[in-house]
Amino acid sequence: MSETSPTSRALQLLELLQARRFWPGPELAERLGVTERTLRRDVDRLRAIGYSVAARRGPDGGYELSTGTELPPLVFTPDEAMALAAAAASAAAGGTSGEVTLTALAKLEQVMPQGARGRVRALRAAVSLGAAPDTPPLDASVLAALALACRDGERMRLRHVSGPSTSGEGDGEESTRRVEPVALVPRHGRWYLVCWDLDREDWRVLRVDRIRRADATGLRFTPRRVPGGDAAAFVEERMRAQPLHAATIRIAAPITDVTARMAGYARDFSPVAGDAQATDWRIADVRLEVLAGALLWLVWPFRVLDSPELSALLRERSARFAAAAD
Template sequence: MSGTPGRLLQLLSLLQARRDWPGDALAERLEVSPRTVRRDVDRLRDLGYPVRASRGPAGGYRLDAGAELPPLLFDDDQAVALALALQLAAGQGVAAEAAERALATVRQVLPARLRTRVDAVRVTPLPTTGGGAPVDPAVLLAVTAAVRAREVLRCDLLVAARDGDDGDLRPPRRVEPHHVLARGGRWYLLAWDLDRDDWRTFRLDRLRPRTPTGPRFVPRPVPGGDPAAFVAALFRGSRDPGGAGGWPCRGEVVLAAPASAVAPYVGDGTLEPLDDDRCRLVAGSWSWAGLAASLARLDVDLEVVGPPELREAFAHLARRAGAAAGR
């Protein structure tokens, strides 16, 4: 879409993306004069969009919220991004059916040109790994509301079900909710546990918020300053997101294979090419036996550089493999 209609769509997109826009900045983004921006703003007002203007050297424009705001408009990139996000929502285990209905609703109101582009973006999200249950949207809303309000969350924790039952609830906990994160198809809450006086992660599909929430709190600084890095370190058995890898067991090996052949399978290990037929790999795991097994699955000859615990783990793995083979 080009000309005035396309420029109006781009202007509306910019106003929706940011609270306040200086007039000169809008003119620069749209590659037009400030006078043209003023005319385009008047056109949006005629269409019913409540655009407020402020005067003076720092004057600019703002799109106010309103009960009678006309339907939102999407440019090509926004439409494709929205379609992709709604399709991936099912793979994250939250409101999959609602996401599908939302995508169908959005598709119906798009012009034919954009509908064709959206229909071309088809992805198949993988189901939640590890057998985890989908997250109840009400739980997600309650937890994220407590995060935003900085209110202590009182919650019950569901123990993993066994023998086909629904599981039992542990005694209620009091936590200061800080961040909600998605990892490997599951949703987690990073919180300061007031009953344990420490950082904890809680799976949202096993968390049952109680109402009302508790008092407001002052957020604590997350170790390292990056919640995603800190949670990733916790999953590796470390509390130092800036540490060397984070895994409690780390070893180094030389693989008899080019780096390009094993790179897709080393996860968060550090790979270094040595020559055309060899590479060096530094990797970690929860245990030495687990590390030896993960390296053995690469199915290439290797030399253990260290430490001695990794060599011992390979020897133990060899004995168990020999016993399993009936030797």
């Protein structure tokens, strides 16, 4: 097949349209090395096989790949296909829709070049599905909409739910956010959106699983520079800045016994003045559940000295544990 054949040009055109949201007609024709008339014929070829290519007329006219009712074939470079395969294998191994992800990975393997197919097959064979991580469900359509907004520099209107309510039961308040999305960052089994909040005029890091809707506005913006220049580092910094829940646990055992058993995976133990048979353990985390989980390691009687929130959580969860044991 010739490099300048209509089929070859159509594939190249498809790759360009998938790489960028909008192409001016003259620029797209120049990239393909054809006239604008030939470009229009190549666009018609893509439409004939199921791609929805929208044309904008006028001096600022051009082409963009728009949403269709069916999923037509996609074009990936070998490097893109390998990156996608690695991401799918990682998601499956993490328990995120594992069976469905492996099925998609198998389909991708079938259409890859021979040289890359063996590596993808090895990836798929090496994946071992474990228990699903204890993370909130994620709306894939919301994640996809945010990814497109980050790529295209489009303002979004979000329906966002804050953290747990003040009673600790159910979600917090729902609010509308007008934002300029800049980056999506995966951390610790969750996705985070780094964005500029137009109403608060400040940077925000929002958990994607707490975004109920993500509506495009059609308004473009010039992306601002994330503080520090690195979105992932910015998310880590914000997470570290979250208020810590801290508690002192009084353990009914000498510090020598406690450290002998737990020094390999815990620290911050201290003796209790005037009581050689007691040890204090200082624990802290941004989530109360993590503190409660740490207490499962203790084999001695203990009590919480200074955290009403942790005490309330233990009382509430103790009934569930007792019911499970029965």
